[in-house]
Amino acid sequence: MRLALLVALGVALPTGALADTYIVADRYLDVETGRYIDDPVVRVGDDGRIVSIETSAMPVLGEEDRRIDYPGMTLLPGFIDMHVHFSSPANIRGYRRYQKTDSFWAITSVPTARAMLENGFTTVRMLGSRDRIGVGLKQAIEDGYVVGPRIVPAGYSLGATGGHCDSSFLPPSLAKEGKEEGIGDTPDELKYQVRHQRKYGAEVIKVCATGGVFSVNTEPGQPQLSVAELRAVASEAEQWGLRSAAHAHGAEGIRRAIAAGIDTIEHASLVDDEGIRMAVDRDKPVWYSMDIRNTDYTQAMGTSTGTLPENLRKDREIAQAQRDNFRKAHEAGVRMVFASDVGVMPPSWVPGQFAVMVEYGMTPLEAIQAGTKNGAEALGREADVGVIEIGRYADMVVVAGDPLANIETVESPAAVLKGGVPVEEMTPWALKPRDE
Numbered sequence: 446m447r448l449a450l451l452v453a454l455g456v457a458l459p460t461g462a463l464a465d466t467y468i469v470a471d472r473y474l475d476v477e478t479g480r481y482i483d484d485p486v487v488r489v490g491d492d493g494r495i496v497s498i499e500t501s502a503m504p505v506l507g508e509e510d511r512r513i514d515y516p517g518m519t520l521l522p523g524f525i526d527m528h529v530h531f532s533s534p535a536n537i538r539g540y541r542r543y544q545k546t547d548s549f550w551a552i553t554s555v556p557t558a559r560a561m562l563e564n565g566f567t568t569v570r571m572l573g574s575r576d577r578i579g580v581g582l583k584q585a586i587e588d589g590y591v592v593g594p595r596i597v598p599a600g601y602s603l604g605a606t607g608g609h610c611d612s613s614f615l616p617p618s619l620a621k622e623g624k625e626e627g628i629g630d631t632p633d634e635l636k637y638q639v640r641h642q643r644k645y646g647a648e649v650i651k652v653c654a655t656g657g658v659f660s661v662n663t664e665p666g667q668p669q670l671s672v673a674e675l676r677a678v679a680s681e682a683e684q685w686g687l688r689s690a691a692h693a694h695g696a697e698g699i700r701r702a703i704a705a706g707i708d709t710i711e712h713a714s715l716v717d718d719e720g721i722r723m724a725v726d727r728d729k730p731v732w733y734s735m736d737i738r739n740t741d742y743t744q745a746m747g748t749s750t751g752t753l754p755e756n757l758r759k760d761r762e763i764a765q766a767q768r769d770n771f772r773k774a775h776e777a778g779v780r781m782v783f784a785s786d787v788g789v790m791p792p793s794w795v796p797g798q799f800a801v802m803v804e805y806g807m808t809p810l811e812a813i814q815a816g817t818k819n820g821a822e823a824l825g826r827e828a829d830v831g832v833i834e835i836g837r838y839a840d841m842v843v844v845a846g847d848p849l850a851n852i853e854t855v856e857s858p859a860a861v862l863k864g865g866v867p868v869e870e871m872t873p874w875a876l877k878p879r880d881e
Contacts, residue, residue, distance in 0.1 A: 493864025523567025523840030525820030530788030558593025
């Protein structure tokens, strides 16, 4: 279709301009149906999108075309992590953060982005970063300065004065005058903050509906915003074509966020039966985004990373409850996505969450669907990511064996492709030859 259109318009076609890549493997997983398709030949255009998927003989390749073979391998769609913090190294917690200069955090996000891509996560939602590091990192990746996944950034997280998304570690004498960016205490103030974040590059709005684990002077179950305040965030985001996400550990905060129209509920640790029922019954889809592995890291490594005893106590108190409620929510039919909260644990731990999701009630297929097609639906990105399908980006994870029989096979990808290009072949601009 692309070639025919160019010819019809009389556009000259220089040699090699429309070179395609053909990716060949033993099979691929159609995550829509849950079936394997044998002997695929996935043709990828020069825009990184899938042009065709054949299961017959290899077509005759042009001089500029390329073939990439993965014999004996299974192709999966690139994974989607719906809750990441690339600018928050997991091994620096508590007051150790204040030993680093402000620009340190942006620099640490660069290797984290590449590590997540190498682990198979080709799309991520970066839910909150100071100095809009998520927005800048997205731009750097798209312009070729950094190798990393596709990023949906949130800008600053929104919240209440003194709440989880406010700065609460420092005494008044060292704090900024006035409110921190993202902080609002009325519906109108929060509506302004939605517009302000979008103005400077946010593509999703993150709001803190309850207290949190790794802040001080808040408790995870404590509501922080009213339904009216949360509704102002959700409706304003929707008006501008953005999705909204609510940090919500506690049952009351979860119910308020669902009633307000928030699109995804982050953590959902202490959800009650009513919160589960509301998530199942709401006409506008709502997704639970539950990070059920990272407590293994925080409890094992917390003291050595500088995590405060108060934060370890809160983490310990909600850990098993969150996992048990993950099982309950899934069994009840709540829509679920994959969310790691990387930054609380390091990137190397993230792929292991698929197995934890299976341990707590999902089938391997359901866990993979949570990390692929469900994430695409929750993002409103069904046209470009989440499924190996004509028209979507050729973002794929190559694994050995059968992940539907053994979910742990996804933890060690043989290869990862973004837009049909193997990650190991991606070179940031600064390292390219002089003539490029």
